[in-house]
Amino acid sequence: MAALATTLALAACGDGGSGGGATGGSPTPTPSTPTPTPIGAAAASRFLGQATLGATKAEIANVQSASYDGWLTAQFALPRATSHWDWLVANGYSAATFINSLSGFDQTIWRQMIVEPDQLRQRVGIALSEMLVIGVDALNLNxxxxAGAAYFDVLLDNAFGNFRTLMGAITTNAAMATFLTFLGNRKANPSTGSQPDENYARELMQLFTLGLYQLNPDGSVKTNAGTPLETYGPADVSGLARVFTGLNLASSDSTTPDRYRVPLVMTAAQHETGASTFLGTTIPAGTEGMAAVNLALDAIFAHPNVPPFVSKQLIQRLVTSNPSPAYIGRVSAVFADNGKGVRGDLKAVIRAILLDTEARDAAALTSTTASKLREPVLRLVGWARAYSATSPSNAWAIGDTSNPNSRLGQSIGHSATVFNFFRPGYAPPNTAIASAGLVAPEFQITNELSVVAYINYMQALIANGTGDFKADYTTILTLAADSQALIDEVNLVLANGQLSSATVTAIKTAVDSIANTGATGPSNRVMTAILLTMASPDYLTFK
Known part of the structure; x- marks a missing residue:
């Protein structure tokens, strides 16, 4: 594309009063019902930038018509899309030839993110996958x-359920069990000195539920004389690890993948029968294995750290990297009690996050802290959804995009470690972000090489697709002759209305340098507007 040099240059830029009592028999006025404030298209698109994997013109109109709350209610009511597992089976990946491959995993992940209508569930499922992490490449399974599909189905099936139920589902999932090495975990053997594997016990507390330090309801760290108070210690890890012994696959039949879809089962002979103590809780000796697991999960779920710890990370994944303590506190309170005495109601938590004043207030658009770097994967999916990208053959040949030197530096399900591609507390060192005491998780996978790789990769994808996976620019091509209308459309749908006037002017200059003539003129103008938008700091920094 002719405007690559302009792209690289643009990407490098910046970084009521009370009334008196009634007299003389006058009737009491009937309170008037406030007229709902109309939702502008840009505000609706911004909402969709938080609640979906990418806005479309149709969804913008839906939000404007239904209201934010109405749109959420409709999304909560949508049935689950075709499961990843069922899609793999329907497309032939259960044939014996695929027993030792990953074929089909990336295809079903990309397809579902891009085309399925249950976009709120998809967005929350991806957020959960970055908190409760597995990496399919490291699974020690055929x-x-x-196995990966079954794990992502667990996240999606429980995205609107209860967090305690989700805790149980990931604990008895084969992919998680092999990724964190507690599949077949055995009780201590005094004759050999072997001890239960502590991996899952540690990460369940550190990364999935509690964190390293005790928290106040607003997410701030509790201290004693200025020293953070630790949530747990080595003895808690060892005690909890005793609980997660004896969990195994439900079947020894490896000729089909079916055993990875069902929960793990307890092998009594491998389970620790003695008492297990952790976090001030003791599970009595002789407790049946699965009952012990459930008691342990109940104890962790009841810990006061869980509401602020989980709430903050969900806010970071959906809205902003640096939510205020008050924002965290409001959402944390809903996590602790949804108003009906229920703890861990994710549907209520999601609604609280997305309808909170800090999420909806337009003041965030001018704030220096209320923003987040768009994840690379969300950039690709946002483009694909905005321009109706499809794969007629169902090949979805996007593949693993985690190579930072030639692709996105991120690919859902391919994290090399349980710490995800980026950590929630990461702050790029020696930057104004770090100096201000802020975090920017996505910057952990952002550097000079990855920025150039992203632009080059997206340039090729925007122009040519990959395999038969291609965008459909038919509608937006009708605006090619009018550069302002073209850029306004790209800004609204793809950039959620967040391009500054200076950025719009710069992109317009580049587009106007391309003649709207010949066989390729209109398409070059459209693709230049899209690429330069996706390279701009205004787009990359979502507010």
């Missing part, structure tokens, strides 16, 4: 694509 049928890895099915």
């Amino acid at each position: 049928w890895k694509q099915f």
